[in-house]
Amino acid sequence: MPAPDDFSRAPEKPLFALLDRLGTRVTTRTHAKVFTVAESEHVKVDMPGGHTKNLFLKDKSGQLVLVCALGSSVLPLNQLHRQIGTQRLSFTDAPLLWEALGVTPGSVTGFAILNDAAQRVRLVLDEALLAHETLNFHPLRCDMTTAISRADFLGFAEATGHTVTRIDFTKLAAS
Numbered sequence: 227m228p229a230p231d232d233f234s235r236a237p238e239k240p241l242f243a244l245l246d247r248l249g250t251r252v253t254t255r256t257h258a259k260v261f262t263v264a265e266s267e268h269v270k271v272d273m274p275g276g277h278t279k280n281l282f283l284k285d286k287s288g289q290l291v292l293v294c295a296l297g298s299s300v301l302p303l304n305q306l307h308r309q310i311g312t313q314r315l316s317f318t319d320a321p322l323l324w325e326a327l328g329v330t331p332g333s334v335t336g337f338a339i340l341n342d343a344a345q346r347v348r349l350v351l352d353e354a355l356l357a358h359e360t361l362n363f364h365p366l367r368c369d370m371t372t373a374i375s376r377a378d379f380l381g382f383a384e385a386t387g388h389t390v391t392r393i394d395f396t397k398l399a400a401s
Contacts, residue, residue, distance in 0.1 A: 227324040237328065237366035241337050245374075248385055254365060254372040261332030261368055263297050275360030275373055280334040282323050282347075285313035290326055294336040294363070295352035300399045309398060310350060310391055328366070335364040336379065337372070339388050349383055353394040 228235065238254075245252055255273065260266040263279045270277045281293040281301070289312050295301055307315050320331050327334070328341030339349055355361060361379050365372040374382070383390050 227321060228330060233367045233369065237333075238370065241340050241365050244340060244385070245382065248378075248381065250374065250378045250382065252372050252374045252378075254370055256370050259332070259369045266297075266371075269371065270362065273362055273371060273373065275362050276355045276358030277362045278336065278355060280336060280338075280363075282318050282327065282334050283315040284318050284322070285315050287313055289313070290318070290322075290347045291315060291350055292327070292334070292336070292339065292347050293350045293352070294355060295395060296354040296358075299352050299354050299395045301352075301395055302399045305398055305401070306350075306393065309393055310348065312348075332368045333364050333366060335366060336361075337363050337365055337382070339383060339386050340366075342386070342388070345387050347388070348391060349388045350391045350393055353392055354396060356392065 257269045260269055277297045278294050279297045283291045285307065303315055307313060323329060326342060326347055327338035329338045339347060356376055359376055360373050361376055362371050362373050364370060380390060
């Protein structure tokens with residue numbers, strides 16, 4: 227597993243190649259490395275659209291879940307498992323993140339399902355994120371941000387063989 231800030235292997239190249247094959251238009255910006263939502267505040271100021279926070283979780287049975295939410299959403303993870311039919315969820319460690327999604331901490335992204343050829347990972351998307359026409363994700367590295375239309379991201383998920391589970395975290399937090 228490479229260091230979280232080592233992108234010498236150019237992990238974005240297979241992603242961009244797939245997006246090209248799908249005819250997907252994206253815009254990518256390079257910026258300083260950011261490893262948390264808080265660190266990214268200065269980066270996304272002039273980037274329109276929904277900015278994400280992405281969490282990689284597992285339950286006791288080993289079910290893997292990737293949650294992609296609007297950066298400002300409150301995520302009641304202690305309730306999510308009931309909505310998606312898993313056991314209680316907890317954060318995974320870096321080796322499992324690397325094994326399942328091929329990314330390191332700080333670079334977790336919805337685009338990482340590209341590396342889930344075994345389709346072990348369940349993709350959960352926040353309705354508040356999906357309310358935006360443009361979605362912003364790291365392209366498998368935390369020193370770039372790629373803007374993609376909502377429709378194209380959903381098409382990308384389908385092209386990788388993943389079904390999207392949509393969750394309204396606003397309603398979940400209120401319950």
